[in-house]
Amino acid sequence: MNGEFSFSFCISDNYAQHLAVVIASILVNNPDEKFVFHVVHRNITSGTEARLRRLEQMYKNHRLVFHKVDESAIAGFKMPPTLAHVTVDAFLRYFLPDILKDEKRTVYSDVDVLCRMPLKGLKELDLDGKLIGMVRNYAGEKTAYREEVLAQFGFNPSSPYYFNGFLVMDLEGLREFDFVRKCRETTLATGGKLAFPDLDVINLVCEGRIKEISEIWNGVTGYNPLRRDVRIWHFVCQTQKPWCNLWKNITWIPYLKYLLKTPYKGNALRFVWGHIKGFFFFKYTKNRMTRYLVCGIRVWKRKAA
Numbered sequence: 001m002n003g004e005f006s007f008s009f010c011i012s013d014n015y016a017q018h019l020a021v022v023i024a025s026i027l028v029n030n031p032d033e034k035f036v037f038h039v040v041h042r043n044i045t046s047g048t049e050a051r052l053r054r055l056e057q058m059y060k061n062h063r064l065v066f067h068k069v070d071e072s073a074i075a076g077f078k079m080p081p082t083l084a085h086v087t088v089d090a091f092l093r094y095f096l097p098d099i100l101k102d103e104k105r106t107v108y109s110d111v112d113v114l115c116r117m118p119l120k121g122l123k124e125l126d127l128d129g130k131l132i133g134m135v136r137n138y139a140g141e142k143t144a145y146r147e148e149v150l151a152q153f154g155f156n157p158s159s160p161y162y163f164n165g166f167l168v169m170d171l172e173g174l175r176e177f178d179f180v181r182k183c184r185e186t187t188l189a190t191g192g193k194l195a196f197p198d199l200d201v202i203n204l205v206c207e208g209r210i211k212e213i214s215e216i217w218n219g220v221t222g223y224n225p226l227r228r229d230v231r232i233w234h235f236v237c238q239t240q241k242p243w244c245n246l247w248k249n250i251t252w253i254p255y256l257k258y259l260l261k262t263p264y265k266g267n268a269l270r271f272v273w274g275h276i277k278g279f280f281f282f283k284y285t286k287n288r289m290t291r292y293l294v295c296g297i298r299v300w301k302r303k304a305a
Helices: 013-029 046-058 088-099 143-148 171-177 179-189 197-205 252-259 265-280
Strands: 005-011 035-041 062-068 105-109 113-115 132-136 162-170 210-212 232-234 281-286 289-294 297-303
Touching (some): 005 013, 013 035, 013 046, 035 088, 113 252, 171 179
Antiparallel strands (some): 113 232, 132 162, 281 289
């Protein structure tokens, strides 16, 4: 369809429900816009694809396109032990310019996000001749890390450092820039030396070619339901993701609203029950430390196995 708003996601079977929730949140809040959602994957099952395609029956203003990536494309790509919860699927975003050969532009997004408002303005966002639009990294400037590690690979420590979980991508410009090849070669050349490889590589490859965009398109500084200017909330912290049952986490409430509007709505009771149980007992691992909480109070902490 002409004039479609292109979004792209990279998932495995484990994240299919979250993708459905993200798509529902976008469609519910933008009923007059036409969308195409590209789903890039290595191995999702036919059952998962069929279930996601039920969204096309529920919402008429979009279509889904699935793209399977050959395993050889990411051969040798690795995540460090500190990112054990992140799989190599995080690297699939590198290949979007080659996968979407007929598209000029797409918005890549992780699936730990929710659209809460209309996205008017994002589709035509001016990149001012840059290749990618990104929000500055939520964790701050990472000055010491840039000076000690990234500088070894030619990164200027004084350059801004960006978060890559939400990318407004000029696909034509990236193809001309040879983005896919450069990301692959940089990933392999720096293998094992980067703490945040999926994030660092795009910062390295596109240094000086990144347009800083407003946080209203990718709210990463902590979910605040009272803020009405943020169009898309990004739950970047592990303990703030809607499926994290930590007692003080409230992001599951808006997530539930959209879960009930997807083919996965049958999981809603189990989802709510998980959060109820989590108030009384919960354990989670962060920075290689496992924490145990009872009624919201940490009672024990130990090194993760």
